[in-house]
Amino acid sequence: MARLTEKLAELGITLPPVAAPVAAYIPAKRTGDEVRTSGQLPFVDGALPVQGKVGGEVSPEQAYDQARLAALNALAAAASVGGEALTVTHVTVFVASAPGFTAQPQVANGASDLFGEIFGPAGAHTRSAVGVAVLPLDSPVEVELVCRVDDDEIRAQ
Numbered sequence: 001m002a003r004l005t006e007k008l009a010e011l012g013i014t015l016p017p018v019a020a021p022v023a024a025y026i027p028a029k030r031t032g033d034e035v036r037t038s039g040q041l042p043f044v045d046g047a048l049p050v051q052g053k054v055g056g057e058v059s060p061e062q063a064y065d066q067a068r069l070a071a072l073n074a075l076a077a078a079a080s081v082g083g084e085a086l087t088v089t090h091v092t093v094f095v096a097s098a099p100g101f102t103a104q105p106q107v108a109n110g111a112s113d114l115f116g117e118i119f120g121p122a123g124a125h126t127r128s129a130v131g132v133a134v135l136p137l138d139s140p141v142e143v144e145l146v147c148r149v150d151d152d153e154i155r156a157q
Contacts, residue, residue, distance in 0.1 A: 003084040004075075007118055015076045019043045022136060027077035033149045035082040039094065039142040041135070042069035051138040055101030058140040067093055067110030070143035074111075075118075082149045088115045090126045090146040096139065097131035104129040111143050 008015055018027050019040060028037045041048060054063040071091070078086055093108035095101075108129035115123035135142050 004079060004086060004118075005084065011117060013072070013118075015079065016044075016073060018077050018080045019046075019073050028081045030081040030149065035078045035086065035145070035147040035149060037074045037077045037145045037147075039092075039136075039144045040070050040074040040077055041137065041139045041142055042066040043073060044069060048137055048139055050140055052140060053096050053098040053101070053134075054107060054140050055103070056098035058096075060103050060107060063095065063107040063140050064110035066139075067095075067107050067141045067143060068114045070139075070141050071111035071114050071145075074143045074145045075115075078145055078147045082147055085150040086147045087122055087150060088119065088125045088145055088147050090128075091115070092128045092130065092144045094130050094132050094135055094142040096133070096135045096141070101131065104131045107141060110141075 005015065021027060025038045028035055050058055050062050050066055052058045054060060091111050093111050095104045095107045097104065108127060112127060115125060
């Protein structure tokens with residue numbers, strides 16, 4: 001498989017800088033061949049492009065795009081400690097949901113579809129899509145990842 005940055009370049013996607021934590025935590029931690037990220041918001045240049053509840057102020061389509069951004073930020077955090085040879089194994093997407101909103105899985109597809117584009121069939125992962133009352137900074141979505149690091153792939157290149 002192509003190195004992560006090469007694959008992203010092929011897709012015209014730039015891995016953003018790792019977002020600075022908004023509280024007392026680190027963006028990602030590697031333990032052995034596993035990387036876990038803290039929840040990542042859909043920051044673009046340090047700001048949230050959209051705020052509010054999905055199914056209220058934020059449309060499901062906007063939330064799908066925000067989940068994609070948050071997933072890219074989570075991938076940047078994972079790569080910062082895990083390097084180029086990552087496989088996403090589990091994705092958790094939190095969706096700040098207006099009362100009665102039940103399409104969290106469709107919003108979470110923003111993250112899952114991105115990983116499918118980047119990793120192809122190897123991007124298949126388990127996932128949780130969770131509706132919540134509110135997220136930090138009134139973000140509509142938050143994404144956290146569990147990834148596997150394939151050091152053998154790195155050594156083979």
